[in-house]
Amino acid sequence: MTGQLSFPRQHARTQRFTLGxxxxxxxxxxxxxxxFLRSRSGTDxxxxxxxxxxxxxxxxxAADPAALLGGADEELSAEERARRERSREGSGGVIGYATDLTVELAAFALSGRLFASELRAGVTRELRVPGPVIDPRPSPDGRRIAYVAQGALRVTELHGGEGGGDRALAEPEGETVTYGLAEFIAAEEMDRSRGFWWSPESDALLxxxxxxxxVRRWWIADPAHPDREPAEVxxxxxxxxxAEVRLVLLGLDGSRTxxxxxxxxxxxxxxxxWSAYGPPLLLVQARDQRSQVYLAVDTATGRTRTVHVDEDAVWLDLFPGVPGWTPDGRLVRIADEGGARVxxxxxxxxxSGALHVRAVLxxxxxxxxxxASPxxxxxxxEQPGEIGVFRAWYRGSGDQGxxxxxxxxxxxxxxxxxRGGEVIVLACAEPDRPGAAVEVFGLTGDxxxxxxAEIASYAxxxxxxxxxxxxxxxxxxxxxxxLLPAGHTADDGPLPVLMDPxxxxxxxxxxxxxxxxxxxxWFADQGFAVIVADGRGTPGRSPAWEKAxxxxxxxxxxxxQVDALTALAERYPLDLSRVAIRGWxxxxxxxxxxxxxxxxxxxAGIVGAPVTDQRLYDTHYTERYLGHPDEQPEVYAANSLITDEGLYGAAEPHRPMMIIHGLADDNVVAAHTLRLSSALLAAGRxxxxxxxxxxTxxxxxxxxxxxxxxxxxxxxxxxxGMS
Incomplete structure (x- = not known):
């Protein structure tokens, strides 16, 4: 049956071939x-x-959602739906989990309920706690699980140990307060989805x-259902x-710092x-993102000391996996120095500048x-787009390992x-092979x-x-x-072009x-020459390229985009009299x-969920690239679609546009498209x-x-004008 599906249906049914x-x-x-996580098939x-x-x-x-829920459908709280939207998570079942230090125990939430899996035995049981449960995480020693429920940070004992049962370590003082959750900006823009961290000794949490x-309130309504109340965002x-974000140290003994x-x-x-190799380590950033400080926390007093300061005249990026401590107590970070990301x-x-470091694993x-990339x-x-995995030794001799x-x-x-211990799980995707191969390797002394082993994909x-x-x-x-159509030859002549960036x-x-x-x-197979161009601003090349x-x-x-199109027209059969562009x-x-x-x-252009008015997008993202709107209003106007002079000038011709937007989008809200449409109508476009x-x-x-x-x-x- 799968072979009879059209690509659009298969692409949608498999969630872009990620299921399985x-x-x-x-x-x-x-x-x-x-x-690891995996569904039973490429459509499950x-x-x-x-x-x-x-x-x-x-x-x-170790855990099967169908068995744990008795075949019932999942029920998600509004908070859980919001978390999944921030992480662009479209699957179900066990969508995330956390383990103890020895990886003997895993905890996860399913339909707002708390479950714990004994991984060696492959046995999972439900823990009866107040819900709906969000982001459960075992203590490093595996004796307790901390989680968030209704804005409170709670801890439950796995085996009825000291303290017994389930209790709240911190409860919200008002309707606008939560403990243990990442705020919108952290989850959407900083790649920080967590809001609490266990101590290595399992006796306290940050x-x-x-x-x-x-934070200003917006209301997102569904015009198709006028009987429903708008969602407050x-x-x-x-x-x-x-949002106002603070950090507190909560001890299991009831202390609060x-x-x-x-x-x-x-x-x-x-x-x-927070690891066993040093005190808790924070990275805090200025609002203009041109300075940030690495802070070590004194858990006895709550005071912090500066470990390192980064400054940049343009902006400072945040990277996965850093900061952290080495076992001998040295700070690990990624920095832009000497024109390179090191x-x-x-x-x-x-x-050195031979590598463009992307993340610490x-x-x-x-x-x-x-x-890292080249x-x-x-x-x-010869070919762009490569990302590799590397090891760098910090105990070697000389100035550079x-x-x-x-x-x-x-x-x-x-x-x-x-990696864990001396085992590495390596996933490798290649241009001429569907999906990614996942292999398990053991490192040797040399x-x-x-x-x-190989871990199979069911995609x-x-x-x-x-x-x-x-x-x-x-x-x-x-x-x-x-990308050219399947079977296209030079004798077929030039093709209409679709830029797809x-x-x-x-x-x-x-x-x-x-x-x-x-x-x-697939678009190419419909009769187009498709071009995907990663111009300045996209990742993977150099700090200067990204910050241009x-x-x-x-x-x-x-x-x-224009320069890429022009250059490629000298090498490929492109009909420059018929060029379209699509994007989301x-x-x-x-x-x-x-x-x-x-x-x-x-x-022609297909304009999907566009950010048309930069003042309507969020602080951390927009101000990184355009500064503060009160300080640089002319910059915001120059980078906006609805204030574009081209809308109201006499420039011809007026090109057709299809504008697409989800009315439940709480990231790029539908107001972006509605304002653009109004401006286009006023300009007669x-x-x-x-x-x-x-x-969404x-x-x-x-x-x-x-x-x-x-x-x-x-x-x-x-x-x-294609037939």
Whole structure:
């Protein structure tokens, strides 16, 4: 039956071919087992918790949602739905879990209820506690589980130990206060989804106290259901107040200590790290994101001391996996120094401009495991889009430690890894192979790795094959992917062009991976030459490349799309008299900019969930790139679609636009599209609007996702005069 499906239906049904693929790996420190999530098939949305026993060479489920819920459907609280929207999580079942230090115990929430799994035995039981439960996490010693319920941080005993039963360590003082949850900005923009952290001794927790009373309220209604009350959303738009975030140390003995730092100067709590290798470590950031401080916490007094300060004239990025301590107490961080993004341990730089460091994956006794792309000082790779996994030694001699790739196999690929003890789980996606292969390796003393096992993926095989051509374009060597229709030959003549970018920060599209290009390939198979271009502002190249969009993201991003198109027209069969562009979110902004500002180049645009008025987007993201709107109103106007002079000028011709927006979107709210449509109407510009009732920024609904692709092709054919 699967082979009879159209690609749009299969793409929607499999959630972009993510269902059935293993993910969320945790490796036991004794190298005995790997824990992970995976659904039973490529169309099953319910993830099970699995254990791969490396000693006995067997794999078994530790928790099956269908059995635990007795076949009943999941019931999600509003808070849990919001958490999933922030993380773009569209699956169900066990969508996240946490373990104790030895990876003997796992805890997770299912339908708002708390469950604990004994991983060796593969047995799961429910713990009767107040709910709905959010983000349960076992203590390192495995004796207790902390979780959030109705804004309170609670702890329950697993075996009726001291203190007994279940109790609240902190309860909200008002309706706007929560303990243990990440605020909107942290979850949406800082990649911090957590709000509490256990002490290594399992006797206390650091807990975020969030009060969103200062945050401006928005109301999101569903016009298709006027009988329903609008949803109230605390949304910190650019230039407005953020939530007030504090940090408290709560002891299991009932003690409470406020953690002190200059919250007025550094209001953003970006990272918290607490391990046995040092005191609690905080990374706090100024609102303009040009300075940030690493702070060590004195748990006896709550006072903090400065460990390190970062400053940057443009902005400072936040990175996964840092900061942290090495076992000998040195600070691990990622820094922009000398035009490169490098790995630092203490005062020692472990990498050079040959690598562009992206994330720290694990900190070992002698080395750091990290991911990186070729850096600005490296020889330009023949094909862009590669991400590798490396080890760097910080106990080596000399001013700079050495590093090496974990996977010695050649060829472009996108690799990621998780390590525990001497075992690494390595996922590898390649351009000419669907999905990702997941292998388990044991590290040896000489730095080599022995293959121990492979973890199977149940993801469906796509009914089409992507044929990405990964190239550089133009004088700036813009990373691009070019996709042509299946079976196209030079004798077929030039093709109408579809630019298919994201084109903005934190959104790399040009990747050495097959599945990353499936949707673009499907559009190509409808008769287009599809181009995906990662211009300045996109990640993976150099700090200067990413920061080139400061105060001018609209003009810079758009120019790189034009330059990539022009350069590639010299090498591929592109009909420059028929060029369209489509995009979602930042890509939607880019598509709108293209047809409004450069109608001489672009002849039609599909504008999906666009950020049209920068003042309506959130503080941490928007102010990083455009500053504060009260200080730079002209910058906000120059980067907005609805104030674009092209809307009201006499520039011709007016190009057709299809604007798409989910009315339940609480990230890029529908007001962006409604204001754009009003401005277009006032300027006499033709356009059509496709409102999606009940749809958020993710568009996870199967029928919606499928038909969106079909409607876009129909619009493109009409707009470009294709038969």
């Amino acid at each position: 693929a293993p993910r969320a790996f945790v490796v036991a420190p004794d190298d005995s087992r790997v824990v 949305r319910a993830n099970l918790l699995w254990v791969h026993d490396l000693t006995e060479r067997r794999e078994y489920p 807990v975020a106290r969030v009060d969103d009373a200062p 605390a949304y910190p738009a650019a230039g407005t107040d953020n 406020e953690i002190e730092w200059d919250r007025r100067r550094y209001p953003y709590l970006a990272r918290v790290h 790995l630092m341990v203490g005062d020692r730089k472990l990498t 694990d900190i070992g006794e002698e080395d750091v495991l990290f991911s 850096g600005a000082d490296a020889e330009l790779p 050495g590093w090496e790739a974990v996977d010695k196999r050649s060829g472009p690929a996108v690799r990621s890894a998780v 730095g080599s790795a022995d293959r121990l 469906e095989r796509p009914v089409i094959t992507a044929r990405p051509r990964l190239v550089h374009a133009g004088e700036r060597h813009i990373p691009c992917t070019v 994201y084109g903005g920060p934190h959104g790399q599209r040009v990747l050495a991976s097959h599945n990353a290009h499936l949707t673009s390939q 969009i400061r105060d001018d993201l609209a003009a810079v991003s758009l120019q790189d 979110s930042y890509g939607g902004l880019l598509a709108g900019l293209a047809v409004l500002r450069r109608p001489d180049v672009f002849h 033709p356009h059509e609007v496709l409102p999606l009732s009940g749809v 920024h993710m568009t996870p609904q199967e029928q919606v996702a499928e038909n969106l692709l079909l409607l876009q092709v129909d619009f493109l054919r009409r707009s470009l």
